[in-house]
Amino acid sequence: SDQLNDIIKERREKAKAQFSVGDVVRIIHKTVNPNKEFRIVKINSKNIKVTGKDNLRENYTVSPNFLEKL
Numbered sequence: 001s002d003q004l005n006d007i008i009k010e011r012r013e014k015a016k017a018q019f020s021v022g023d024v025v026r027i028i029h030k031t032v033n034p035n036k037e038f039r040i041v042k043i044n045s046k047n048i049k050v051t052g053k054d055n056l057r058e059n060y061t062v063s064p065n066f067l068e069k070l
Helices: 002-017
Strands: 024-027 038-043 048-052 059-062 067-069
Antiparallel strands (some): 024 038, 038 048, 048 059
């Protein structure tokens, strides 16, 4: 429903507002090692692009809902 989409969008916007390029974050997702640290390189309209803090070739584009600021 439109209402549900609005709620999801609002949550994403709120989550996105907490982050800035250069922030160090953790990805909260079962497929990603919870001890790995990432740095935000780009903030897009829906997703945030991160790169591994220790391995720059390790890149992910994730919804802000899955990020935790360190």
